[in-house]
Amino acid sequence: MGSTRARIAIDAMGGDHAPAEIVAGALRAREELDVEVLLVGDEPQIQSFLGQHTSSFPLEIVPAEGTIEMHEEPLSGLKRKPKASINVAMDLVKQKRADAVVSAGHSGAAMAAALLRLGRLRGIDRPAIGAVFPTILAGKSVLILDVGANVDCRPKFLEQFAVMGSIYSEYVLGVSEPKVGLLNIGEEPSKGNDLAIRTHEMLENNPKISFIGNAEGRDVLSGRFDVIVCDGFAGNVLLKFAEAVGEIMLQILKEELPQGLHGQLGTALLKPNLKRIKQRIDHAEHGGGLLLGVAGICIISHGSSQAPSIFNAIRLAKEAIDNRVLDRIQSSYQKSAAPTADGE
Amino acid sequence: MGSTRARIAIDAMGGDHAPAEIVAGALRAREELDVEVLLVGDEPQIQSFLGQHTSSFPLEIVPAEGTIEMHEEPLSGLKRKPKASINVAMDLVKQKRADAVVSAGHSGAAMAAALLRLGRLRGIDRPAIGAVFPTILAGKSVLILDVGANVDCRPKFLEQFAVMGSIYSEYVLGVSEPKVGLLNIGEEPSKGNDLAIRTHEMLENNPKISFIGNAEGRDVLSGRFDVIVCDGFAGNVLLKFAEAVGEIMLQILKEELPQGLHGQLGTALLKPNLKRIKQRIDHAEHGGGLLLGVAGICIISHGSSQAPSIFNAIRLAKEAIDNRVLDRIQSSYQKSAAPTADGE
Structure with missing residues (x-):
């Protein structure tokens, strides 16, 4: 899983209260949790909500262009906007620059992006x-x-x-x-x-x-x-x-x-x-909620999420990373694939 | 529909609080609603809960033997106990001695008894x-x-x-x-x-x-x-x-x-x-709840029903009878059976 500190990509543009509340939740996570936070989205907007806080380590802005709107059909939206924040966030996990994604945006789009960019775990x-x-x-x-x-x-x-x-x-x-x-x-x-x-x-x-x-x-x-x-x-x-x-x-x-x-x-x-x-x-x-079964950790927050929910979502993502949930699911299915599997 | 006054058969033995609360609900219905009430079940028990009230018109006791217990498999229970209260209550509707059944007993048994004894409406x-x-x-x-x-x-x-x-x-x-x-x-x-x-x-x-x-x-x-x-x-x-x-x-x-x-x-x-x-x-x-689609009006009350719920169930049954719900469903499906049905 790369560095020992959990690195979490956050879709800063997704949700009813983005980016203000998303940024606020991420700032709190930087303060209180031992995590690296990658805020994905429109740089000037994110910067403006950071206010007097700077985007210094362990908080980084990763630029993206646009977001999938709630009324958009997920697949065509993701295709038309390859640099949308949710696509860029998933790519960070694919490129092993992050260990997890948190998004309060279009949940169908988050799921589709995870499937398209990360794929399913073997056996699922x-x-x-x-x-x-x-x-x-x-x-x-x-x-x-x-x-x-x-x-x-x-x-x-x-x-x-x-x-x-x-x-x-x-x-x-x-x-x-x-x-x-x-x-x-x-x-x-x-x-x-x-x-x-x-x-x-x-x-x-x-x-x-x-x-x-x-x-x-x-x-x-x-x-x-x-x-x-x-x-x-x-x-x-x-x-x-x-x-x-x-x-x-x-x-x-x-x-x-x-x-x-x-x-x-x-x-x-x-x-x-x-x-x-x-x-x-x-x-x-x-x-x-969380998306289980894709080859990455994805927390799908409620569209109405405010800072406390985003903070909690980041905490969940950190727990999932620290406790190697993906490895455990994967190895559980590798065992079961063996024809002689005899219980645990 | 026989007489103009709604005649309602009540499974006096069904439910967690039978027969005491069932009888109490029926008595209140006799007082407050313009209905005939047929209490179906063990005569001495029902009589004892009637207390100083008599089983005079418009309230009548119809004897039955036993009830389908909650743990019983409905079909076999109904077969083994042809004189169980829910069977006798359904027969009253079949014989046109009652217009509706109210039961707080085993809901699966009530449904099965209705299907077996009354059958489905045409087209349903x-x-x-x-x-x-x-x-x-x-x-x-x-x-x-x-x-x-x-x-x-x-x-x-x-x-x-x-x-x-x-x-x-x-x-x-x-x-x-x-x-x-x-x-x-x-x-x-x-x-x-x-x-x-x-x-x-x-x-x-x-x-x-x-x-x-x-x-x-x-x-x-x-x-x-x-x-x-x-x-x-x-x-x-x-x-x-x-x-x-x-x-x-x-x-x-x-x-x-x-x-x-x-x-x-x-x-x-x-x-x-x-x-x-x-x-x-x-x-x-x-x-x-009510069972819609059988050839009779059946109100299935919650097993935990007490007198107010039973009273409300009797009121619902009366409304269904007075407003000819069965006839309306039936004629709706006779119309729709015609190949030239053009709306309404």
Whole structure:
């Protein structure tokens, strides 16, 4: 992996609050984390947001031209703009000048750029996007994948997601022996659609993971599971629903709590407690999704990311680099390719 | 439809709180709604919960023996216990002694009993379970179907769900020109899995419904849609997730709000407002799912239903009967069977 210090290329032009919040998150990472930061994008703009900070080591600006807009079709956009920030960021990884990419831009474009410029890991049929959800147990989260890269899946794709998710959960999120579940509509192995039934059997027989059974919708946030696999259709619906529900709950609180005189007084008294509630619910606190299965570490942050999310995304990328997640996934699949593989 | 007053058969033995809460809900319906109630189940038990109330018209006890337990496999259970309460309740509809069934028992058993004893409506390939979700707009709800009857769907099933859901939304939930959406992972018609892409085209060309496009996970509770169709796998995951999230939010409030002295005082002041929040979130307020597409009106209530939910379910059943939902679905499909169908 080259130098020992993690080098992270950041798409400074991607996201609703780019480049201001992206630059702010990167500056904080330079202060607080032991990382090298490469800000990829329009140099004058990035420079203006750096303000009195200079672009001195370990922070560097790498020039790029333009970005893929949210309404653009990813593949044609990437082709038309070879020097777009996300293309340049991926190239830095390809050229081994960086170890990871963080982007809050067009997620489809980030995925396509990763596939085109970095390619897949050997043994992986489809990369997956993983998202970390908070659970009801304070401090415990669950990794759900895929949340949108693959809408039509085969059982072996989900099996690969389970293996990659376990490695990520263990070596980046710090969970020992992550418990893996399969998103399904009932507890019994015989439950579910064709994909779920066939996947269940494969997961049960896979010695690389600790599969503990089906996870129903009600179990997702229970804290019983560390990793839950599903096709990208169900996962994406769940992710967007969960994000919206959090916002809806906060809005209902905002509407109903201060009603009446007692309500206003009570709400004022509860200010610090409400802030804590917001933190437990808010997805922005949780960094970003990550693209697993491509030959590089890519963190795909939410389009609405502000500095704290970008900082968290950089932290995740650093963990993934320091803990050699790619090597581990790759060697896991080299082992499995051997015809005599007999478990671990 | 026989007499003009709606006659509703209630599975008195089904659900976690049967028969006490079922009987209590039925008694309230007798008081407040213009319905005839047939309580189906163990006569001495039902009688004991009636207490000082008598089983006089318009409330009648119809004896049955046993119930299908939650762990039982529906088909074999129904076969082994021909006189189980859910079987007897369905037979009442078949014999035209009742117009609808309400059950909080084993939902798979209720669905199987309905299919076996009543059959499907002509033109309907698969019945669907619909569930009513609250939305962020106070007083506005959204009907999601299917939430679990059909895990593997074809586009024409989803099209039928859309037509049945629209009729139910209009004539039972009182929405004029219900706006129909397709659960999907993006706004564009080209987005989604194979099922979604093919269904999108069919819905767009169906003159019986007001299809307004794809509904992403974040749109489900936005209030923009009155009916959202999906396969029973995604729908079931969403339903169970939504129920759990509501409970989780209430638990987070319970844990965090009263912390500290200010917290305790503030929480005490907010008691009435918190009660209102609970009502907006709580699924129990919303009655029950309904089975659409079988030749009878069947309301499938949540297993945890207590008297208010049962009362709401009976109210829903009455609306469905009074507004001739079955006739409307049936005639909608007779029209569509004609090769010259030209809209409406």
